[in-house]
Amino acid sequence: MDLLNNFTLIGLPYAALVLFVVGSIYRYQATKYTYSSLSSQFLEGKQLFWGSMPFHWGILVLFLGHLIAFLMPESLLAFNSHPVKLLIIEISAFMFALIVLVGILTLFIRRITNPRLQVVTNRMDLIVEILLILEVIIGIVVALNFRWGSAWFPAVITPYLNSLMILQPDISAVASLPSAIKLHIVLAFTIILLFPFTRLVHFLVVPLHYLRRPYQRVIWSWDKKQVRNPDTAWSITRPYEGVPNFLQKLVPSELAEKYMQKLKGPFRYFK
Amino acid sequence: MDVRSQISMVFHLDKCIGCHTCSIACKNIWTDRKGAEYMWWNNVETKPGTGYPGKWEDQEIYKGGWKKSSGGKISLKGAGKLRGLLNIFHNPHLPVIDDYYEPFTYKYLDLIEAPAGEDQPTARPVSLITGKPIDIKMGPNWDDDLSGTPDYARNDPNLQELSPAEQEAMFQLERMAFFYLPRICNHCLNPACVASCPSGAIYKRGEDGVVLINQEVCRAWRMCVTACPYKKSYYNWGTGKSEKCILCYPRLEAGFAPACMHSCVGRIRYLGVLLYDADKIESAATKHNNDSSAIDLQMDMLLDPFDPEVIHSAKENGVADSTIKAAQSSPTYKFVKEWGLAVPLHPEFRTLPMLFYVPPLLPVMASLSEVNNIKQEKKLDSIAKSWNDNWLYDTSTEELWGTIEQARFPLKYMANMFTAGDEEKIKEILKKLMAVRIHRRSVTVGDISEERSQATLKDVGLTPEMADDIFSLTALAKFDDRFVIPAAHREQAMEMMDFVGTTKGATGFGIKQDLKRSL
Ligand code: SF4
Ligand code: SF4
Numbered sequence A: 001m002d003l004l005n006n007f008t009l010i011g012l013p014y015a016a017l018v019l020f021v022v023g024s025i026y027r028y029q030a031t032k033y034t035y036s037s038l039s040s041q042f043l044e045g046k047q048l049f050w051g052s053m054p055f056h057w058g059i060l061v062l063f064l065g066h067l068i069a070f071l072m073p074e075s076l077l078a079f080n081s082h083p084v085k086l087l088i089i090e091i092s093a094f095m096f097a098l099i100v101l102v103g104i105l106t107l108f109i110r111r112i113t114n115p116r117l118q119v120v121t122n123r124m125d126l127i128v129e130i131l132l133i134l135e136v137i138i139g140i141v142v143a144l145n146f147r148w149g150s151a152w153f154p155a156v157i158t159p160y161l162n163s164l165m166i167l168q169p170d171i172s173a174v175a176s177l178p179s180a181i182k183l184h185i186v187l188a189f190t191i192i193l194l195f196p197f198t199r200l201v202h203f204l205v206v207p208l209h210y211l212r213r214p215y216q217r218v219i220w221s222w223d224k225k226q227v228r229n230p231d232t233a234w235s236i237t238r239p240y241e242g243v244p245n246f247l248q249k250l251v252p253s254e255l256a257e258k259y260m261q262k263l264k265g266p267f268r269y270f271k
Numbered sequence B: 001m002d003v004r005s006q007i008s009m010v011f012h013l014d015k016c017i018g019c020h021t022c023s024i025a026c027k028n029i030w031t032d033r034k035g036a037e038y039m040w041w042n043n044v045e046t047k048p049g050t051g052y053p054g055k056w057e058d059q060e061i062y063k064g065g066w067k068k069s070s071g072g073k074i075s076l077k078g079a080g081k082l083r084g085l086l087n088i089f090h091n092p093h094l095p096v097i098d099d100y101y102e103p104f105t106y107k108y109l110d111l112i113e114a115p116a117g118e119d120q121p122t123a124r125p126v127s128l129i130t131g132k133p134i135d136i137k138m139g140p141n142w143d144d145d146l147s148g149t150p151d152y153a154r155n156d157p158n159l160q161e162l163s164p165a166e167q168e169a170m171f172q173l174e175r176m177a178f179f180y181l182p183r184i185c186n187h188c189l190n191p192a193c194v195a196s197c198p199s200g201a202i203y204k205r206g207e208d209g210v211v212l213i214n215q216e217v218c219r220a221w222r223m224c225v226t227a228c229p230y231k232k233s234y235y236n237w238g239t240g241k242s243e244k245c246i247l248c249y250p251r252l253e254a255g256f257a258p259a260c261m262h263s264c265v266g267r268i269r270y271l272g273v274l275l276y277d278a279d280k281i282e283s284a285a286t287k288h289n290n291d292s293s294a295i296d297l298q299m300d301m302l303l304d305p306f307d308p309e310v311i312h313s314a315k316e317n318g319v320a321d322s323t324i325k326a327a328q329s330s331p332t333y334k335f336v337k338e339w340g341l342a343v344p345l346h347p348e349f350r351t352l353p354m355l356f357y358v359p360p361l362l363p364v365m366a367s368l369s370e371v372n373n374i375k376q377e378k379k380l381d382s383i384a385k386s387w388n389d390n391w392l393y394d395t396s397t398e399e400l401w402g403t404i405e406q407a408r409f410p411l412k413y414m415a416n417m418f419t420a421g422d423e424e425k426i427k428e429i430l431k432k433l434m435a436v437r438i439h440r441r442s443v444t445v446g447d448i449s450e451e452r453s454q455a456t457l458k459d460v461g462l463t464p465e466m467a468d469d470i471f472s473l474t475a476l477a478k479f480d481d482r483f484v485i486p487a488a489h490r491e492q493a494m495e496m497m498d499f500v501g502t503t504k505g506a507t508g509f510g511i512k513q514d515l516k517r518s519l
Helices: A002-030 A046-071 A073-080 A083-113 A115-119 A123-145 A149-165 A179-197 A199-205 A245-250 A253-263 B021-031 B081-086 B109-113 B164-170 B192-196 B223-227 B249-253 B259-263 B278-286 B293-301 B308-316 B321-328 B331-338 B374-379 B400-405 B411-418 B423-444 B450-460 B464-476 B490-497 B500-506
Strands: B003-012 B043-047 B066-068 B074-076 B104-106 B125-127 B179-183 B202-205 B211-213 B233-236 B241-244 B269-277 B355-358
Touching: A002 A149, A002 A179, A002 A199, A046 A073, A046 A083, A046 A149, A073 A083, A073 A149, A083 A115, A083 A123, A083 A149, A123 A179, A123 A199, A179 A199, B003 B308, B003 B321, B003 B331, B021 B043, B021 B259, B074 B192, B192 B202, B192 B211, B192 B223, B211 B241, B223 B233, B223 B241, B259 B269, B269 B278, B269 B321, B269 B331, B278 B293, B308 B321, B331 B355, B331 B464, B411 B423, B423 B450, B423 B464, B450 B464
Parallel strands: B003 B355
Antiparallel strands: B003 B269, B043 B179, B066 B074, B104 B125, B202 B211, B233 B241
16 A cells, blocks of 8 residues: 555656656657647537637636645635635535536547547547546545545645655655545646646647737848848857847857847837 | 838739639649648639638628727737637637538549449549548539629628629629639738737748748647638648748749749739838728728838838848849839739738739620610621620720729729729729720720820820830730849848858758857
8 A cells, every 4th residue: 555655646746747847848849849739629619619618717727726725725724714715615616627527528529429520639639538537527526525625635735745846755644535535636647747748738838928929020030230231240140239249159149049039139020 | 211121912813814723833832731631822712702711701700800999009800819818718710621611532443443333433522531421512612603603602792882783783694794813821011810829920021021820839729810811821620730821932032933923824923022111010000991091001101112212221121132123123013003003902901911903804894785776786896796685795995984884893892802992993993904905905906096095094194105014014024024033132141140151061961960169
């Protein structure tokens, strides 16, 4: 039993976290092209609405809920001290779990019944979907059988996760939890472990920067003014407007490029 | 003044014969792949017709382009920052593949391998998506040449403001006409596709204005498909990336015309540089109320490449001399600005398209004689006389301006397509085209007096020399007159990125690593 606990609650989480970080970064660096949400709305749009919308919004809320319990356990406990508030949190979390379940089941059924979608489905898509369904169902079972998760999560799970974070894993409390909860944890880490190998990576490239960028993008393949300036001819790095030559040498060219583009230089935005 | 250069295009619709060679040239080079079979970066539509995807011009359905919002600003009609992100899980305005058509092929092998039997073997159509047999419901150019049909022509969104009587008149069997509308991406100055992309994968190249989608950065958020009002950004269902016309930039950079233009049988296509003032983009896109002043504003942005001040600012901005020179002999500048013959398609979408069309005169000119009278009969030539009844075409040169107004295509229809509904503007262009014809007829056939031809030219503000130029660029132009492509100056770009002295010996030697000595 100890061995199993050590493996699932210490070994697996560390393996999952390492693979998640290294794998995602490596995949981004090596095959950036494969980072895509691989949307299938173009092949089937109606059913997708009833699957994708509830699933994504629901899972976002649930994810945030778990994250808050992990990052701010005290505030959550303080908030929960009022029974009405506790009830509100629990009921709404449960509702969202049901919404997610409806969503993911719809997505799964849509994927396996529509002949067009089968063409764009691979093994990992199915594995991830099945794991997510199991995870949500187990989550719901846990919520039903072991009430007030928002009260015991901060007390039991958060310390466990923290102990993992500071590299001093302490599983004494979690090891004695009911197996449904442990299964929920194990599945969660399994999904994290598989993350970089699936389409889930699109979560890492959520385009929030869109909100900050100007609408139009114009890219110059070279600095259009410098190219004709006789003073800057023939240098090893691309010259940047207004930056003395020796400074350009000090800063790695990619870095300089990135920041100079933000100020002025090759990238020009309007509006 | 922020002078930039843009590769622009002019399509002369009078010359398009609807042969689809352009589409095939493009398909063979770029989109003959899984996931892209349904894409036609270049397609040719029959007008009146619903087009591809069906009714693409109706932005109440597709929500493409920009709309004017309060405070004189413009916003994307169907996407935009906040709305785009909120709709990212399910884009309510995304067309699906059935709006284009389900790509298919035929099981040709069955013709050969079917066992001997009573019946002829057939090649059944199978879907190129699922591989299963399908009933073909739609295909590329499904409404080709189908003017007048209830399902297609009569659902043309440009018919909207025409009275039922006018529409009926248009589709009477005897009066029916159509023309072809070849379409590619317009490589707009205010591209809605660029603005809508949450990942920032789409960009406009500074040097030549080609709009491209970076396949490495596209994450399949699909907003560009909605945002482009011309539906020229396509979603590849196989790769999960959006794709669009790249104006054959590898060919352009090497000095070749894009494949569609190179192969065009009717020689309807022109490509050249326009210099424009980027400071005016915003006002040109915002300062009109969906009327034809959109065109005036857009014309106002285009700069005279001979103006010393323009040349000076262009040089200051790093526009190469060869590009300025190309702008001076650009056929598109002549058609668009000098002669005022070419206008953008649907300027009211506010993307400032850089593909301009010379609207078709032909079906207009051959108007029907409304009455069967002696006077009419005298005008008819001997062939036409043997059919002398109400159906006849009146191609006589009498009452020339009159025939434009009684055109078989109501001016309103053309105006809805090209001038945001302004009939006067479209009439102006058609009159110019007609005046050139009258002038040339007077020169070559001689049955129209020179005074008359002079008078018509004066009426539309052309000189005989201009008319001759228009004629020669329209009818006689050789390859190098139609495509004036400046050098891409990649050599300079390379120098800016690498010290060529260190890399030149490495080509072919197989060094893939950066030739850096240390960090
Ligand atoms: S036509 Fe459409 S795809 Fe092309 S640049 Fe304009 S908005 Fe973008
Ligand atoms: S190749 Fe030219 S003439 Fe033929 S359909 Fe295309 S644009 Fe028209």
